[in-house]
Amino acid sequence: xxxxxxxxxxxxxxxxxxxxxxxxxxxxxxxxxxxxxxxxxxxxxxxxxxxxxxxxxxxxxxxxxxxxxxxxxxxxxxxxxxxxxxxxxxxxxxxxxxxxxxxxxxxxxxxxxxxxxxxxxxxxxxxxxxxxxxxxxxxxxxxxxxxxxxxxxxxxxxxxxxxxxxxxxxxxxxxxxxxxxxxxxxxxxxxxxxxxxxxxxxxxxxxxxxxxxxxxxxxxxxxxxxxxxxxxxxxxxxxxxxxxxxxxxxxxxxxxxxxxxxxxxxxxxxxxxxxxxxxxxxxxxxxxxxxxxxxxxxxxxxxxxxxxxxxxxxxxxxxxxxxxxxxxxxxxxxxxxxxxxxxxxxxxxxxxxxxxxxxxxxxxxxxxxx
Ligand SMILES: Cc1ncc(COP(=O)(O)O)c(C=O)c1O
Numbered sequence: 001x002x003x004x005x006x007x008x009x010x011x012x013x014x015x016x017x018x019x020x021x022x023x024x025x026x027x028x029x030x031x032x033x034x035x036x037x038x039x040x041x042x043x044x045x046x047x048x049x050x051x052x053x054x055x056x057x058x059x060x061x062x063x064x065x066x067x068x069x070x071x072x073x074x075x076x077x078x079x080x081x082x083x084x085x086x087x088x089x090x091x092x093x094x095x096x097x098x099x100x101x102x103x104x105x106x107x108x109x110x111x112x113x114x115x116x117x118x119x120x121x122x123x124x125x126x127x128x129x130x131x132x133x134x135x136x137x138x139x140x141x142x143x144x145x146x147x148x149x150x151x152x153x154x155x156x157x158x159x160x161x162x163x164x165x166x167x168x169x170x171x172x173x174x175x176x177x178x179x180x181x182x183x184x185x186x187x188x189x190x191x192x193x194x195x196x197x198x199x200x201x202x203x204x205x206x207x208x209x210x211x212x213x214x215x216x217x218x219x220x221x222x223x224x225x226x227x228x229x230x231x232x233x234x235x236x237x238x239x240x241x242x243x244x245x246x247x248x249x250x251x252x253x254x255x256x257x258x259x260x261x262x263x264x265x266x267x268x269x270x271x272x273x274x275x276x277x278x279x280x281x282x283x284x285x286x287x288x289x290x291x292x293x294x295x296x297x298x299x300x301x302x303x304x305x306x307x308x309x310x311x312x313x314x315x316x317x318x319x320x321x322x323x324x325x326x327x328x329x330x331x332x333x334x335x336x337x338x339x340x341x342x343x344x345x346x347x348x349x350x351x352x353x354x355x356x357x358x359x360x361x362x363x364x365x366x367x368x369x370x
Contacts, residue, residue: 037352042228053266093235105160116341144171172304200226288359319346330365
């Protein structure tokens with residue numbers, strides 16, 4: 001008997017980057033010898049200020065937190081120059097994405113997204129009976145960057161939501177403010193979602209200010225990356241109050257607990273941690289780019305402004321799954337493009353930028369493949 005709705009008959013789930021323990025056990029490699037380059041986490045761990053605040057907040061763990069995450073909303077609003085009623089907090093940005101799909105698109109209606117893109121967009125759309133439209137034609141195969149004109153052409157009167165990811169995932173490429181504005185202005189009848197999960201690694205402030213200019217735009221951010229709080233689960237969106245009000249109505253009421261509240265508020269004051277992380281990632285990005293020059297069967301796809309990049313396999317006799325498995329045997333975890341991103345075939349892998357020693361391991365392991 002199948003009780004779930006028909007769209008959930010053979011559900012497809014998100015494929016996360018593999019954990020260290022799994023690889024250590026399967027290949028008998030010591031965890032210290034493993035490079036985890038498939039989940040774009042922070043090499044320095046959590047913000048120390050957030051850790052201290054979470055430890056203190058344990059004392060209030062028996063109390064329900066504000067259902068709108070009010071103290072955090074206030075802090076986010078103050079930090080970015082908005083009002084608290086323009087902020088929606090989620091258990092990770094992922095939850096905010098789920099709420100957006102539910103609130104701004106009816107079953108059977110269309111959601112436009114780049115192809116390839118962060119898979120959560122289409123997985124949640126399908127699970128909720130909405131129709132994801134992946135604009136594969138808008139991805140340039142040489143740079144893997146998005147062709148903005150082609151993406152704008154893909155917007156139709158039937159489009160209800162338009163996703164834009166900047167820096168993009170999986171390519172890491174960066175879009176100019178003028179191009180983002182062009183997309184937003186081409187879809188006045190839809191909700192445009194600007195996902196800035198990796199914005200810190202661009203080295204600039206990003207485009208969160210655009211939510212002041214457009215009543216049909218929501219800008220999303222996460223605490224999982226530069227703040228190092230992927231395991232705490234915290235993300236947020238900034239938009240016009242009417243958009244936030246709709247999202248509050250579909251939000252599971254107490255989605256943010258006391259520990260998340262405290263950690264998020266403290267992390268926003270931890271400039272030192274963010275700056276150290278960003279400086280390291282930008283340094284390592286240049287470093288690994290130079291190291292790739294020595295490889296002749298693999299190409300680092302240029303242009304990443306993020307903490308990951310695409311590797312293209314130039315040797316036609318090997319595929320991404322084979323390379324993925326070969327790297328695992330050598331203690332290096334990455335993402336197999338053919339498994340992790342719809343529309344990326346057997347030619348690509350996505351690898352994190354991390355400390356130089358891990359970049360050395362990645363390059364050495366690629367060079368060592370048969
Ligand atoms: C493009 C993009 N957006 C959003 C997220 C969601 O992050 P979280 O749910 O951890 O806040 C991720 C995580 O990998 C991502 O790659």
